Amino acid sequence: MTGPFLSLAQIRNRLVLTARAVLRDHRAGPDGRCRVCRVLECQVATAARNVIDAAAACRAAEDQATEEEIRAFYSGEQTPRPAGIAPATEIELRPADDRW
Template sequence: MTAPFLSLAQIRNRLILTARWVLRDHQPTPDGHCPICRTADCPVAAAARDVLRAATEVHLWDTANQPAECDRDDTSSPG
């Protein structure tokens, strides 16, 4: 399937799977260096961790947890 036909959940799942795949390939060796990038702090692994963190913490399509908008006509609250 191509991207225009994917739901938000499918796109999120593909991002998670891709980030896990990248982390598996860029897993540091016992000396702490990435076997692909050959650096101690692999920027690719850091980006994949950021993607995983963002994909698992944020649910953009979940509107149940959104803060309610305040009513501008409500004069009962001070301020």
């Protein structure tokens, strides 16, 4: 199942799983050539490795950003916010119905 029901992390994980399956199919044989393409430098396997490398780089960047946010939160520093997003302390919380 794909589409708007999957998170970005789930999509990334599926891409990595697919790339791993491609690498299993296109691994080099005893003669050093791809078992499917029968070439020395398999472009399909190279593309699958690039997908895995890119997913790992995205994951590392997300982890670093999360660690920085946590560190800033516990040290009391303000983190920069995108324009138009108010911090949670500025949001007025009230019941939707004023009768109670």
